[in-house]
Each structure stands twice: as structure tokens, then as C-alpha cells.
Amino acid sequence: MDNQAFWDKIDDFLLSRLPDAEAEAMRQAIDLDAELNQAVQLRRLEFEVAEQVIGGEIRARLDKFRAEEEPSSRKFSDKWFLWPMVLAALLAIAWFIFKPDPSSEIKTINPPPEQLIRDTAEQGKGQVQAPPTPQQAPATTPAPYRSIANAYYKQTNATIVDGLRSVGADSTYDAALNAWKSSRWKKVLGFTRKISSSNPQYEKARMLEGNTLLKLGRYSQARQLFSELLIDENGPYFESAQWLVLLAQLATQRQISPEFQVKLAEITADSNHVFFREAVQLKVALEVQ
Amino acid sequence: MKESSKLSDPQLLQALLGTEKQRNMAMFFLYKHSGCREWVLQHVCMEGGDKPAGEDVFQEVLIVFDRNIREGQFHGNSSMKTYFLGIAKQFWFNQKRRKQAVLDGREFSGSASADSPESKVLEQERVSLINQIMEALGEQCKRILALYKLSLSNEEIAQELNLSSPKLAKKYAYRCREKFRKYVLARKDIMDYLNLSGI
Numbered sequence: 001m002d003n004q005a006f007w008d009k010i011d012d013f014l015l016s017r018l019p020d021a022e023a024e025a026m027r028q029a030i031d032l033d034a035e036l037n038q039a040v041q042l043r044r045l046e047f048e049v050a051e052q053v054i055g056g057e058i059r060a061r062l063d064k065f066r067a068e069e070e071p072s073s074r075k076f077s078d079k080w081f082l083w084p085m086v087l088a089a090l091l092a093i094a095w096f097i098f099k100p101d102p103s104s105e106i107k108t109i110n111p112p113p114e115q116l117i118r119d120t121a122e123q124g125k126g127q128v129q130a131p132p133t134p135q136q137a138p139a140t141t142p143a144p145y146r147s148i149a150n151a152y153y154k155q156t157n158a159t160i161v162d163g164l165r166s167v168g169a170d171s172t173y174d175a176a177l178n179a180w181k182s183s184r185w186k187k188v189l190g191f192t193r194k195i196s197s198s199n200p201q202y203e204k205a206r207m208l209e210g211n212t213l214l215k216l217g218r219y220s221q222a223r224q225l226f227s228e229l230l231i232d233e234n235g236p237y238f239e240s241a242q243w244l245v246l247l248a249q250l251a252t253q254r255q256i257s258p259e260f261q262v263k264l265a266e267i268t269a270d271s272n273h274v275f276f277r278e279a280v281q282l283k284v285a286l287e288v289q
Numbered sequence: 290m291k292e293s294s295k296l297s298d299p300q301l302l303q304a305l306l307g308t309e310k311q312r313n314m315a316m317f318f319l320y321k322h323s324g325c326r327e328w329v330l331q332h333v334c335m336e337g338g339d340k341p342a343g344e345d346v347f348q349e350v351l352i353v354f355d356r357n358i359r360e361g362q363f364h365g366n367s368s369m370k371t372y373f374l375g376i377a378k379q380f381w382f383n384q385k386r387r388k389q390a391v392l393d394g395r396e397f398s399g400s401a402s403a404d405s406p407e408s409k410v411l412e413q414e415r416v417s418l419i420n421q422i423m424e425a426l427g428e429q430c431k432r433i434l435a436l437y438k439l440s441l442s443n444e445e446i447a448q449e450l451n452l453s454s455p456k457l458a459k460k461y462a463y464r465c466r467e468k469f470r471k472y473v474l475a476r477k478d479i480m481d482y483l484n485l486s487g488i
């Protein structure tokens with residue numbers, strides 16, 4: 001019996017889906033086989049835990065239905081004494097918005113483009129852009145999230161590169177690693193690109209190459225390279241590559257894309273992920289922005 | 290949720306066995322449009338309880354009803370509403386009896402019923418252990434185990450959790466089960482509770 005069939009049978013037994021004769025045979029087998037007994041008991045407990053979660057979700061749903069049922073407009077209109085306070089607050093807000101400010105008038109008439117770009121980058125929103133001029137192509141504008149991506153890369157870089165240590169099996173890889181240690185980035189690329197896919201050090205070399213591209217600020221190339229390492233979910237560098245793809249993407253994008261959010265959610269959804277803690281921090285940091 | 294204002298029994302059954310969205314619709318129907326909640330509130334108020342108690346009963350009965358439906362305990366011998374109300378009636382009867390026993394000082398009578406002190410201690414122990422396991426598993430794993438228990442496919446689970454592929458959902462589920470297994474096997478008190486210490 002394969003593993004899936006084994007667990008399916010236990011599930012059927014626990015959920016009383018087995019015919020009487022089979023259920024009886026199962027009971028006898030459980031009595032005789034301590035390991036089977038353990039598997040059944042653990043599965044039963046797992047079901048109990050899952051049902052507890054489902055019960056909690058149902059309670060939360062009902063709470064939500066109850067909250068929605070209360071007509072909010074009526075609740076507010078009952079509190080008639082709040083109306084003057086709301087009106088006063090609105091007037092105060094309107095005054096702050098429309099009050100004349102001579103200094104801001106000058107800025108509005110002639111906003112220096114560099115200032116706008118810098119402000120936009122600092123705010124990290126990337127939505128207000130200076131009008132492009134021939135002297136200043138939009139491509140030179142720094143991506144608003146690059147500093148965050150770099151900071152997180154620095155934070156996790158040691159962990160990643162530590163996993164790329166040489167075991168002395170390949171001289172080209174060793175040379176690449178030595179070049180990395182002495183920050184000779186182009187040399188690293190030269191060596192790693194000589195390592196073919198048949199070489200056992202190939203995946204390590206690709207990881208090192210990707211990290212070097214990040215050091216050189218070639219984020220798109222790095223992203224492409226790490227994406228290729230994601231093909232093998234069971235590969236030794238899958239989780240590192242997942243994280244680095246994310247950072248490379250963050251460094252180049254002007255707005256947080258849904259695709260990025262999905263990738264980030266994949267890591268934050270997995271508490272066993274190597275970069276789970278950092279991903280959660282990143283998520284919070286982006287939300288704060 | 291206008292589409293849930295009227296559901297036939299087969300539609301309700303299908304929705305309860307469906308995706309999270311469909312289940313939400315089914316729950317909303319049972320809460321708002323089925324008449325079950327009003328009946329339960331009225332019954333509890335007429336039988337010595339009050340409205341908050343009725344709300345509690347409706348909530349707990351909905352949980353039992355949902356589980357029974359998913360685990361195939363409902364055989365279609367009555368309408369689903371009748372089945373729901375039957376559970377509610379029994380639930381309130383048991384709860385009232387327990388309360389009355391406490392008021393009469395009969396709770397420590399030494400009987401071997403479900404209300405006996407031994408049973409209560411065991412039940413408290415069970416709840417406490419389950420809570421500890423849930424805490425150790427973390428939000429994500431709890432959710433994955435629940436979605437599997439709801440018999441959702443890997444594809445549906447991937448959708449619910451915003452994962453990129455069903456394969457990833459399967460991988461996460463495997464990891465969560467391993468986490469669960471390791472945690473339980475390392476806890477002697479839980480193994481004792483399950484009578485598995487000798488293995």
C-alpha cells in the first residue's frame with residue numbers, strides 16, 4: 001500500500017466510511033500493530049485540531065454577520081449630539097487644506113524636478129513623477145524601494161553566501177569564491193560563467209553569480225537568474241532563490257505589484273522558510289510605507 | 290450575499306462541502322434566511338433561556354451541524370432544517386440539564402455520565418492540549434490542516450492561501466503535518482493522553 005492510500009484508509013476509518021467488514025478488520029489490525037495504532041491516533045488528534053480551527057472560523061463568521069446586521073447609519077443618527085462636532089471637525093480640516101501659504105505658492109509655480117524626484121524616492125511611493133525633460137530621462141530616476149531591498153539583502157547576505165562555501169572540489173569555483181571574497185565582482189562573473197551545468201558546483205556557481213549581479217546593481221539579470229533556480233522546488237537553494245528574486249524585483253519596481261505581493265505571501269505563509277522572519281519584517285516595512 | 294437568500298437542501302449541502310466562499314454563503318443563509326436562528330432563539334427563550342443564550346446555542350449547533358454534514362452523518366431522512374433544529378433541541382436540553390445539576394448540587398454525584406467530574410476533567414485536558422498544539426502549529430499550519438479537513442483539493446487550497454501552485458500547497462501541508470507529528474511525539478503528556486507512551 002503506498003503512503004497516500006495508507007492515509008486515505010485511515011481517514012476513511014476515522015470518518016466511518018469503510019464497510020463494516022473492513023472497519024472491523026482495521027480495528028483488529030490497530031490492536032495488533034502499535035505503529036498503525038499510533039498513526040490512527042495522531043490522525044484523529046489532527047482532525048480534532050482542524051475541527052477546532054474550523055469551529056473558530058465559524059464563530060468569527062457569525063460575529064461578522066452580526067456586526068454587519070447592525071445598521072450603522074441608524075446607530076450614528078441616534079447619536080445626534082455628535083453632528084455639531086463632526087461639522088466643526090470638517091470646517092477645521094477645510095481651513096487647513098485651503099488656507100493661503102505664500103511659500104507653497106512659489107513651490108507650486110516652479111517645482112524643481114530633482115526635488116520632486118528626491119521627495120518621491122524618499123517617500124517610497126513612486127507615484128508622483130517629475131515631468132521628463134531631454135536632459136533627464138525617466139530611466140535615471142532611482143527606484144523607490146531599492147534602498148529597502150539593499151538593506152534586506154545586506155541583512156541576509158551572510159546567511160546566503162555562507163551556504164555557498166567551497167568544499168574544495170572544483171578549482172574554477174574556488175577561484176570564483178576567492179574573487180568574491182576580495183570583492184572583484186567582474187572576476188567572479190568570469191569564473192562562474194565558465195562552470196557548466198554538468199559540473200556538480202553548477203547551482204552554487206549560479207547562486208554566487210546572482211549574488212554578484214546584485215552587488216553590481218544588475219537587478220533584472222539577477223532576478224532572471226534566481227527565477228531559473230526556482231524550477232526545482234526541492235533544490236538546495238530554492239528558498240534562498242525565492243527570497244532573492246523578491247529582493248531583486250523590489251529593487252527595480254516603482255510600485256508594489258500584485259505579483260510581488262503573491263511572492264512575498266508565499267514566504268510569509270511558511271513559518272519554516274529560511275527567510276520567514278525577514279519576509280515578515282519586509283511585509284510590515286512595506287505596509288508602514 | 291443576495292444569492293444565498295434561498296437555497297434548496299441539495300444546494301445547501303453542496304455549498305457546505307464546497308470552497309470557503311461557498312461555505313460562507315451557506316453559513317450566511319443559515320444565519321439570515323433559513324429561519325433556523327429565529328427558531329433556536331425562540332425555543333431557548335421559551336425553555337428557560339434568554340436571547341444571548343439562544344445566540345450561543347445557535348452558534349455551537351451550527352458548528353456541530355456543519356461537521357456532521359461534512360462527515361456524512363446526515364443521511365437525508367429529514368430536511369436539513371429539521372436536522373438542524375433537532376440538534377439544537379438536544380443541545381439546549383443537555384445544557385439546561387447540566388446547569389440544573391450544578392444548581393441542585395448534583396454535579397459530583399459520581400455517575401459515569403458525560404457530566405461526571407472525571408469526564409469534565411478529561412474534556413478540559415483535551416481542550417487544553419488541543420489549544421497548546423494549535424499554538425505550536427502557528428496560524429498558517431492551522432489553516433492548512435483545516436482546509437484539508439474541509440476536503441479541499443490542493444488547487445483550491447493554493448487559491449485560498451494565494452500560493453502559486455497546488456504543488457506548493459501539498460508541500461506546505463506535508464511540512465505542517467510533520468511539524469504536528471514531531472510536536473506531538475515530543476510531548477509525553479499528549480502521548481499519555483493518547484495512550485501511546487509505550488510505542
